[in-house]
Amino acid sequence: MRQVQKEDSEQKSPAKRFLFILGLFVATVYIILGLLILLKKDFLPGLNGPFRSVFGGVLIFYALFRLSRIVQNRSQER
DSSP states (O other), X not given: OHHHXXXXXXXXXXXXXXXXXXXXXXXHHHHHHHHHHHHOTTSSTTOOHHHHHHHHHHHHHHHHHHHHHHHHHHHHHO
C-alpha cells in the first residue's frame, strides 16, 4: 500500500507530461509523413525517383530514433 502511495505522489510535472505527449505526437507525424512519401506517388509530386525513397526512409528512421530517445528518457526518470 505504501508503494502505491509513493508512486502516486511522484507524478510527473505537467510540463514533462506535455513534452512526452508532444514527442510521441511528432514522432507519429514523422512516421505517417514518411509512409505517405514512400507509398503514395501523388503525395508531393515534386519529389522523384531515389530522392523520394531516401527522404521517406530518413523521416521514418528519424521518427524511430526520436521514439527510442523518448523511451530511454522515460525509463531513466523512473
